[in-house]
Amino acid sequence: MRHVVSGTPTVLGAALIVPAGLMSRLRGEEPVAADAQARVRIERIAMDAVRGAEEARGCRVVDVSADKCGWDLTAHPPESQGKPPEPRHIEVKGRVKGASTITVTRNEMLYALNQSDKFVLAVVLVGEDDAIDGPHYIRNPFEQEPGWGVASINFNLGDLLVRAEAR
Numbered sequence: 001m002r003h004v005v006s007g008t009p010t011v012l013g014a015a016l017i018v019p020a021g022l023m024s025r026l027r028g029e030e031p032v033a034a035d036a037q038a039r040v041r042i043e044r045i046a047m048d049a050v051r052g053a054e055e056a057r058g059c060r061v062v063d064v065s066a067d068k069c070g071w072d073l074t075a076h077p078p079e080s081q082g083k084p085p086e087p088r089h090i091e092v093k094g095r096v097k098g099a100s101t102i103t104v105t106r107n108e109m110l111y112a113l114n115q116s117d118k119f120v121l122a123v124v125l126v127g128e129d130d131a132i133d134g135p136h137y138i139r140n141p142f143e144q145e146p147g148w149g150v151a152s153i154n155f156n157l158g159d160l161l162v163r164a165e166a167r
Contacts, residue, residue, distance in 0.1 A: 038096075046094025046124035047072065050135045054090070065092075070111030071119065090120045092135075097127045101154040106146050109153070116140050123160065136164035 047063070050073060054061045058078040065072040071089040079085075091112070093102050102123065112119040121141040125133040138160055146153055 042094040042096060042126045043092070044094075045126050045130055045132060046092050046122075046135070049124045049132050050090060050092050050122045053135050059088075068107070070107045086118060088120050089115060089118045090122050092122050092124065094124050094126055095157065097125045097133060099125070100157055102157050102160065103152050103154050104142070105152045106150055109142050109146055112140075112142050113145055121160070123157070123164070136161055138164050 047065070051061050051063075054073070054075040059075040062074045062076070063072065064074055070091070072092040073090040075088045075090055077085045077088070089111070091104075091108050093104075095102060104121075112121065116139075119139075121138040122135040123138065124135045127133070141155075141160060141163070
């Protein structure tokens with residue numbers, strides 16, 4: 001205790017903590033849906049919309065989303081001229097209306113590039129009152145495979161929707 005000297009504290013560093021959501025809002029970025037329940041609800045609404053559209057065309061639809069195979073729904077069209085046509089593999093992306101991007105995983109992109117004729121990206125926009133816009137179907141949505149170590153890529157939603165087919 002003899003060597004303890006009382007004196008004025010010296011500040012060696014400081015930190016300013018700013019919430020990420022506030023920074024995003026100040027930059028004008030779209031809000032990230034932190035609510036997992038809201039994301040699950042939007043995805044379910046989108047899946048139901050695409051399933052309904054495919055069944056209205058006479059397709060038998062199988063949900064394979066839990067298998068993590070690179071798409072969500074397999075649509076088996078009705079037989080044509082006595083032969084069953086190739087099934088379509090549909091990756092469903094549900095987004096809140098007003099969103100500007102869509103995130104696609106590496107696995108989804110690789111499958112889309114490998115099976116371009118079978119693969120369809122279906123985008124459904126969900127409004128606040130659960131009103132839907134879509135599904136919007138995009139064939140051959142990707143031009144190149146993601147680089148090494150890339151887990152997912154954000155795409156501009158407007159650019160994708162410009163390429164959507166009328167169904």
